[in-house]
Amino acid sequence: MALTDLMVRNVKPVDKQQKLFDERGLYLLVTPAGGKWWRLKYRFGGKEKSLSMGVYPDVGLKDARERRDAARKLLANGVDPGIERKVQKAAANERTANSFETVAREWYAKHAPGWAPSHSEKVIRRLERDVFPWIGTRPIADVKAPELLAVLRRIEDRGVLETAHRALQNCGQVFRYAVATGRAERDPSGDLRGALPPWRSEHYASITEPIKVAEMLRAFDAFTGTFVVQCALRLAPLWFVRPGELRKAKWAEFDLDRAEWRYTVTKTKSEHIVPLAIQAVTTLRALHALTGNREYVFPGRDVKKPMSEAAVNAALRRMGFDTKTEITGHGFRAMARTILHEQLRFPPDVIEHQLAHKVPDALGTAYNRTRFIDQRRAMMQAWADYLDALKAGAKVVPIGIASN
Template identity: 40%
Template sequence: MAKLIVPLTPKQIDNTKPREKKYSLFDGGGLYIEVAPTGSKLWRMKAKLNGKAVQLSFGKYPDISLAQARKKRDEARKLIAEGIDPREEKKARIEAEKAKTEHTFEKVARDWHTSRLPEWQPVTARNTLNRLELDIFSILGNQPIADITHQQIIDVLKTIEARAAETARRLKSTLGRIFSYAVQRGVIKHNPIPDLIDVLNKVNKQHFAAIKPEELPAFLKALDGNRERLFIPTRIAVNLMMLTFVRTSELIEAEWSEIDLDNGVWIVPWQRMKMGRRKINPDTTDHRIDLPKQAIDLLNELKTITGNSRYLFPGQRDHSKHMSNNTILMALKRMGYKGKMTGHGFRTLAASALEEIGYRREVIDRQLAHKERNKIQAAYFRAEFIKERKELLQAWADYIDSRRTGKVLNLKRA
């Protein structure tokens, strides 16, 4: 007959005195308290798991009360009945809690950021981290990423949207990548960002300001009428950007070593082109510009001013650096075209006018150095269209002259 165990009472445990050797007081169901010679009292439990004896420890008394110890015993018995070792379950629970504490949003975000560095340009890496530090880490950074709720993300994004809608949209995309990274690393099971489809107001895509071809005569009049207010290199820069419709960075960073005035050719090294700056699969094709006569005249004039410098357009204060990218915008502002025209707008203007004249879109796109849209077009665009592009650039320069003088030219292609 099994020995009857009388359940313990708190008073009984409190009155228990230490002995020369440790001894135990049993509560039933395998639970007992072990009293050490030092007087410390430790809750333990005897049980069998898959036919083998196991011993569990629940902590010290009175840190763990009698009621708490009994609750732990009952929980352990349920696990054992399901064939689960309570020791392994406790270990897994501790590890999970530790992981939650270690995997804060900021730590995971910084790990993700580090993982992207090989593919990013330095400016992209810097801007991404700066935006997270400014808008996200101060609010969500110390929180375990697994505990972040949809509502918390919504609140953060809506606060940012009230200040800067485009920033909120970009940060939402960044958050989506961070949570996706956490899913792939096994830190969380679900990426909450795809659920937030309609959280932010739709942003109308803003295109770079650009004048239309019919507005060109007034623009040219303003440009020529501000000769006294513009430095000669600045005036030439605006005209060259209009004639060649290169990107602003491609113009202001241009070096005299790239220009062959004798043959009227400007070769922009692929490393300076937009698609050449990519770390992954950069386009290593140099960009060729067959300079129209008007551009050659401007460059000859410019060479008498900056020909001894490395750059076509050296900085006004520091000649070892190139012109600031704000110089073109400031010139347009002086002309009265703030918000109406941008450096990129010259590309839009040229593309619109040249298509109206009758040039093929693929030739225009090749001269614009646009990204090839798919593999089929990529193979097709490998044709350089050198002859047509040279003709296109000269026709464009002549078109600009006709708008400047009012002389009517029939540039329509058959």
């Protein structure tokens, strides 16, 4: 006699297991604890077997019968439904193990150690915020171009087109890694070329007019914030290093007697030398009296850590500078590059080496920390003298040096 919904709902547990049979091998197993399990009794290869059809009430009588019928169709085709379920489960587990997020995190873990910390943080934050919530659980081999485009459109709709382009770039890197490791057949990001509106990278805001540079330097001298931040403001134009390298400078890297700062460039992982002008050494000796017993030259509120990533830009805004349109902590590099070449007539190769840029020479050498070191030492002192003269309101005459 076939079961009914009322019978299944009202059956009570007893002190031993009960089996309430429906039709074509389906039955309800009722445990003494009150659990109700659907089972299918069938024979395959001359052996009697049992297959779970789900738990009541999550799976009702109608659904259990549909699952039974699907299993019996497999039997009719010579397939053991129990084995088929194990195969499907294994395939599902494999797809989960090869989800977009799993592969992306594996790709990230292999590449992040070679990146600058700030870059690696941006990459993983971008993936976690803008990509994983939408396709993170999808098998990477199943993600197609339209689905990826939908993810990018959500970013674009927020008005951050640059982020959308960078997310597309990162996704392409993940897909190509999946192809290389046998988890995907192709990279669908290539199909989206031209799908996003074009975006052009904007340069960091920078002041390159000598008169305005002079005004900025005088504002630095009048800064009323902490002495540590004021020193950072004074030294940032003199050194024109990347903001992260400035704020993470360590006393152990400095030799004030030799007037040198030696450190590893975060972006290229190469050794770099910054010759210290007399003005820089003077500022550092004054600052050493305050922070010389610390690891970092510019410690933050927590003296065991460097000052905040936003400290210099916050100070610039406090003095009335717009860090989006006028000057930013990274803008001192463009300021120095422009004025050293256009006003002081220093050779581009000397300037680029001091900027720690990889500029191949005729022999293919990308960067050498000691190349042009004498010219760079002279340039850094001339640059500091030039800035002092600007600040004092003097008329500065280009001096330049010849390159080797």
